[in-house]
Amino acid sequence: MKLNKTSLALAATVLLWATAFPAIRVALDGYGPAQLSFLRIAVASLALGAVAPSLGVRRPARTDLWRIAIAGGAGMSAYQLLLNWGEIHVPAGTASLIVAAVPAMSAVPAACFLGERFTPTKAGGSLVALAGAALVAVSGKESGYTAAAWAILAAACSQAVYHLTIKPLLHRYSGLEVAAYAMWAGTALLVPLAPSTVRAVLDAPAGATGAVVFLGLLPSAAGFVIWGYAVARLSVTAATAALYLVPAVTLAASYLWLGEQPRPLAILGGLVTIAGLVLLNKRGSSTKRVQAPRPSPSRAVTPEAPVTEGLPAATRR
Template sequence: MKLDKTLLALATTVLLWATAFPAIRVALDGYGPSQLSFLRLAVASLALGAAAPSLGVRRPARTDLWRIALAGGAGMSAYQLLLNWGEIHVPAGTASLIVAAVPAMSAVLAAGFLGERLTPAKTGGSLVALAGAALIAVSGKESGYTAAAWAVLAAACSQAVYHLTVKPLLRRYTGFEVATYAMWAGTALLAPLAPSAFRAALGAPAGATAAVVFLGILPSAAGFAVWGYAVARLSVTAATAALYLVPAVTLAASYLWLGERPRPVAILGGLITIAGLILLNKRRSPVNHIPAPSPSPAIPPRHHS
């Protein structure tokens, strides 16, 4: 039953984060990247704050504040700013193909900072996945597209840092608490953008504003909350592996919602990335080696949108 709930949480995260990419394109019709970043996080913070009392959200320990600030700064503030700016030029489906490299980045960071084992297969898979994302980034003929694609890749790196940062927090707090802390921290860091964002809201099209509300409540508030539930019960690598399904869902949603068709080279780069992620998560059968100690049930060793 626990596994079923975990898989359901992963599936929900994939669906919510996949639909965020086309929703961002809609919201950008009425808001600038920085304005959208603040408003999305502000809506999410309000939604999480409304649910916090009934879900018993505790005050975090002072010793964890620096980690919460890092999670909010990387996974919320920086990720939103970079992704929103990138999607001005990069189609939603293509952006999702670049962000698909997050599991590879997360695996490398987890090996370096959390001591998770990085096998030859994981190393090779990570390199292949990153090569696919880089191929998409350099494939644009227009300078604006290329720069924006690199910004999206930087956003993916920011999200990988978030996954790494929250893992220790999930030993002491619930997934909902961690998502709430990080969202509030990210919103606070972007508070200087509030006046510009509120002015933009006065004249923005109704569809763009509806997209902002959708992004704040579902992909942000609900998405990060259910993601925290899943990653607390799986290793970082295993949990983020589910995210390579996001591009497929995003491509379908972007076609139906926006009529977008990605470039062939973007599809090729995405396939290379996904192939690398499959290699990254390939399990090697144990042969004459001493098994690693079993992790605790609450948090095995080890990334959505």
């Protein structure tokens, strides 16, 4: 069976984002959560900045700057800070089980603000998925585990805000442009962390720094660009549903890379979450693919460019 480009983009995103969780654990051996957050997205920003001129990345319209600031603040700055702090106490595989609740968190706002259908089946799936995430969050007994797990759940909320915020932008800009705008905005918000990050780089072991570079170039720079390509062509609910595969890949990667074995209760919670997400994405709901307009790199972006946010996904062409 031949896979289309959108399916391949989703598969690549799953693989890249799954490997990020164990890489964060490695990076935390040499960096604090704040320094890791800034350095990771700074590396990604530099990589995107290097390719931006040759790939025709345009300047965004002023009317879109507030949305870009929200995307950068929620999906980059807040997400990195919360996830990195949480993984100090929570194993990588377990963290991925909590973040798997992102599609459930995205479904209701997508129905309210983007016109996507929210059926009783989707409502039930969202509740089941969130219950599973909560079960994972309370599965540990060590000091600091529960607070860190809730911080990771807050990171998942931040990621849900990002997915919803970029959807309207992807009707005017390419996936590369949206990822670059958000990454640059998120990096700018964390600039106050630059001095302490420089000091950390000088003292960190080579393995930890290598993990940060990996995180910046692949899961961040490449991952968010590929994700933008996929979500531009699908509804938010359909695109984020693919992310329920991330925990399975992360658990395997964490076992091979770090030797981690998640607790039985955490695995049970993860299975409940995935069951809820399967229900959330059950056929019969509105998950029609969207053919997003392909912006021309040579065309200037103007504030008068048509906005399609708020329209049902099936009406966009």
